[in-house]
Amino acid sequence: MNRIESAGTGKRALARPTTLFGLVLVCLVGASLVTAQSAEAQTPARPGLGQRVVLVTGSTGGLGREVARRLASGGAHVIVHGRNRERGMELVAEIESEGIGSARFYRADLASFDQVRDFAEAILRDYDRLDVLINNAGIGSTPNERLLSEDGHELRFQVNYLSGFLLTHMLMPRLLASTPSRIVNVSSLAQRPIDFDDVMIENDFSGGRAYAQSKLAQVLFTIDLAEELEGTGVTATSLHPATYMDTGMVRRAGVRPRTTVAEGADAVMHLVMSDGIENGQFFNGLRPSRANAQAYDGEARARLRRLSEELTGVR
Numbered sequence: 250m251n252r253i254e255s256a257g258t259g260k261r262a263l264a265r266p267t268t269l270f271g272l273v274l275v276c277l278v279g280a281s282l283v284t285a286q287s288a289e290a291q292t293p294a295r296p297g298l299g300q301r302v303v304l305v306t307g308s309t310g311g312l313g314r315e316v317a318r319r320l321a322s323g324g325a326h327v328i329v330h331g332r333n334r335e336r337g338m339e340l341v342a343e344i345e346s347e348g349i350g351s352a353r354f355y356r357a358d359l360a361s362f363d364q365v366r367d368f369a370e371a372i373l374r375d376y377d378r379l380d381v382l383i384n385n386a387g388i389g390s391t392p393n394e395r396l397l398s399e400d401g402h403e404l405r406f407q408v409n410y411l412s413g414f415l416l417t418h419m420l421m422p423r424l425l426a427s428t429p430s431r432i433v434n435v436s437s438l439a440q441r442p443i444d445f446d447d448v449m450i451e452n453d454f455s456g457g458r459a460y461a462q463s464k465l466a467q468v469l470f471t472i473d474l475a476e477e478l479e480g481t482g483v484t485a486t487s488l489h490p491a492t493y494m495d496t497g498m499v500r501r502a503g504v505r506p507r508t509t510v511a512e513g514a515d516a517v518m519h520l521v522m523s524d525g526i527e528n529g530q531f532f533n534g535l536r537p538s539r540a541n542a543q544a545y546d547g548e549a550r551a552r553l554r555r556l557s558e559e560l561t562g563v564r
C-alpha cells in the first residue's frame with residue numbers, strides 16, 4: 250500500500266486580488282471530504298480555476314500551520330503536510346470552516362526518501378499546478394543525539410535538507426508549469442559550514458551542529474536553485490523567520506520563546522507575496538541579509554549538489 254495518506258476538501262474558493270495572486274476568480278469545484286488510507290483511493294484535489302496552489306511542508310504545527318492558515322485566508326488552496334494526521338485534518342477542517350480557501354492533507358515522513366517520492370508522485374498526480382513550494386518542515390537541535398533516517402543518513406541532514414532537495418526537484422515540472430512561481434526555503438540564522446569529510450557528523454556530534462549544518466545546506470541549495478532557474482520564472486529564496494518563536498521546536502529545546510509565530514509568518518509571507526524580491530537572496534526576517542560565507546562559495550555549492558544528487562538519486 251502506498252505510504253502516503255491524503256485527505257482534504259475541494260470547495261468554493263475565492264482567490265483574493267493580491268500582487269501575486271492576480272484577479273479575483275470564483276469557482277465552484279464541488280465538495281468532498283476524503284479520508285481513505287491511501288492516496289490511490291482519494292478523489293482528485295480540485296483547486297478552483299485561478300486559485301493558487303501552495304504546498305507548505307510541516308504545516309501540522311508551529312510556523313507552517315500559521316503560514317498555511319494565512320495563505321488559505323487569502324484564498325489559496327493549501328497542501329497541508331506533516332506526519333500527524335489528526336493535526337493535519339484539524340487544520341483542513343479549520344480552513345474549510347472559514348470558507349475562503351481550501352486544503353488537502355498529505356502525510357509523509359521526510360526521514361524516508363521512499364515516502365518523499367510517494368508524496369511527490371501523489372502531488373504530481375493530483376495537481377496540474379504548483380504556485381508556491383515552502384520547504385518548512387524541520388527538526389531542531391534536540392534531542393542531542395545522533396539519529397539516523399530510514400535511509401541511514403544523519404537525521405537532521407535528511408529531514409531538514411536532503412528531503413527538501415528531493416521534493417523540490419521532483420515537483421519542478423509543476424513549478425515550471427505555473428510561472429511566476431516561488432520556492433521559499435525556511436532556514437535559520439543557526440548556520441555551520443558543512444564538513445565535506447564528515448557530512449553525516451560521525452565525529453564530534455551535537456544536535457546543534459547537525460541542525461546548523463542542515464540549515465546552511467538549505468541556503469547553499471537556494472542560491473544554486475536561483476542560478477539554475479534564472480530566466481524560467483521560478484524564483485527561490487531562503488530565510489531565518491524569527492528567533493526562538495513560540496513553537497514546539499523551541500519549547501522542546503527548553504528555550505524560552507522570544508518571538509511569536511506571527512512574526513515568523515510575516516517574514517515567510519513577505520517572500521511568498523511581495524514583488525521585487527531578489528532571486529537567491531537570504532533574508533533575516535523581513536530584511537535581506539548575508540548567510541554564512543560557505544553559501545557564497547561556488548565550489549562548496551557544487552560539492553553539495555553532487556553529494557545530494559548521489560544520495561537522493563536526483564539527476
Ligand SMILES: NC(=O)c1ccc[n+]([C@@H]2O[C@H](COP(=O)([O-])OP(=O)(O)OC[C@H]3O[C@@H](n4cnc5c(N)ncnc54)[C@H](OP(=O)(O)O)[C@@H]3O)[C@@H](O)[C@H]2O)c1
Pocket residue numbers: 306307308309310311312313330331332333334336357358359360384385386387388408435436437438489490491492493494495496497498499
Ligand atoms: N522556532 C524557531 O524559532 C525557528 C527559528 C529559525 C528557524 N526555524 C525553522 O522554522 C521551521 C518550522 O519550525 P517550527 O519552529 O514551526 O517547528 P515545529 O513547531 O516543531 O514544527 C515542525 C513541523 O515540521 C513537521 N515535521 C517534523 N519532522 C518531520 C518529518 N520527519 N517528516 C515530516 N514532517 C516533519 C512537523 O509535523 P509533524 O509533527 O506532523 O510531523 C511540524 O509540522 C523549521 O524549518 C525550523 O528550522 C524555526
